[in-house]
Amino acid sequence: MKRSLRAISVLTVVVGLWSSEPIDAAQSGTHAATASVKSMALTNPALEINSDVDVIGDTRSVFESRRSLIADLHVNQAIALLAESFIGSPYLAMSLDADGAETLRLDLTQFDCMLFVEQLLALAWSESFDQFAALTQSLRYRDGEASYCNRWHYFHDWAASAVRQGMLEPDVALEGEISRSLLLNFMSSNRALYPKLQSNALFDCIKVREKARRVQQRFIPLEAIESVLPSLQSGDLFAIATNVQGLDVSHTGVVVRSGSQVDAIHAAPGLGVMRSPGLARYLRSVPDAIGVVIVRPLASATGVQHPADD
Numbered sequence: 001m002k003r004s005l006r007a008i009s010v011l012t013v014v015v016g017l018w019s020s021e022p023i024d025a026a027q028s029g030t031h032a033a034t035a036s037v038k039s040m041a042l043t044n045p046a047l048e049i050n051s052d053v054d055v056i057g058d059t060r061s062v063f064e065s066r067r068s069l070i071a072d073l074h075v076n077q078a079i080a081l082l083a084e085s086f087i088g089s090p091y092l093a094m095s096l097d098a099d100g101a102e103t104l105r106l107d108l109t110q111f112d113c114m115l116f117v118e119q120l121l122a123l124a125w126s127e128s129f130d131q132f133a134a135l136t137q138s139l140r141y142r143d144g145e146a147s148y149c150n151r152w153h154y155f156h157d158w159a160a161s162a163v164r165q166g167m168l169e170p171d172v173a174l175e176g177e178i179s180r181s182l183l184l185n186f187m188s189s190n191r192a193l194y195p196k197l198q199s200n201a202l203f204d205c206i207k208v209r210e211k212a213r214r215v216q217q218r219f220i221p222l223e224a225i226e227s228v229l230p231s232l233q234s235g236d237l238f239a240i241a242t243n244v245q246g247l248d249v250s251h252t253g254v255v256v257r258s259g260s261q262v263d264a265i266h267a268a269p270g271l272g273v274m275r276s277p278g279l280a281r282y283l284r285s286v287p288d289a290i291g292v293v294i295v296r297p298l299a300s301a302t303g304v305q306h307p308a309d310d
Contacts, residue, residue, distance in 0.1 A: 053104045083116075107119070178220075228294075236295070238294055
């Protein structure tokens with residue numbers, strides 16, 4: 001049965017965005033830009049795997065092949081190359097919401113939009129599969145504690161957590177950016193869309209998390225997109241700001257550019273991982289979109305600040 005574009009938009013945000021909260025990108029407490037992945041792992045106790053790990057399909061072998069593909073690349077370059085290498089991979093809605101207790105689910109074989117972005121960032125920062133698992137856990141969960149209620153369910157908080165861990169730049173100032181205040185309560189207001197929330201205990205926990213949850217979201221409005229395109233880099237992560245009540249963003253993906261051409265690579269419902277030519281044109285085609293949030297990888301796996309594109 002075909003879904004309307006509106007339904008696809010809501011599906012992408014509601015079930016596709018396993019967990020993330022809007023972006024307080026300007027957060028303190030980041031690691032130094034020159035910190036290596038190895039030193040980060042040694043100094044960050046959250047990088048200990050403290051939950052059951054569920055490795056899906058050929059994920060381990062896919063990790064090894066992709067890791068060799070990006071050896072010695074800066075993180076932003078690695079993310080762009082990885083995104084291109086996964087084009088054609090299938091889409092799986094609610095990919096983290098398997099039946100049973102929450103586990104650390106690692107999947108490089110099928111994606112929803114947020115899992116795609118998260119797994120690429122973790123992969124680009126990792127020197128081993130164990131580190132990939134640990135970084136995924138650290139990115140996905142509040143304080144690295146694996147549980148449904150601790151999972152970041154809005155892009156805002158997922159990105160803020162990645163900033164605090166030194167994986168995203170703390171403040172990317174872009175021309176035309178504005179700010180808005182919004183309540184984050186989509187999950188508790190739309191319980192029926194989330195099978196896990198049929199559990200009263202999980203629903204009550206999410207309600208507590210979302211009670212009076214107001215954030216400031218910085219984004220570039222649609223009318224200002226063209227002015228910011230020259231400042232975007234391959235490997236930047238984008239999230240589409242939405243006017244859906246209680247929600248921060250409706251979709252996420254990776255910016256890729258070749259000269260002046262700036263495109264989007266993302267995991268789309270019913271289509272899988274795909275490249276949408278023309279980022280500005282693509283953003284304007286998304287129902288309920290009002291703009292775009294841009295976050296940027298901080299440094300390379302060898303501790304070298306990533307360069308701006310030529």
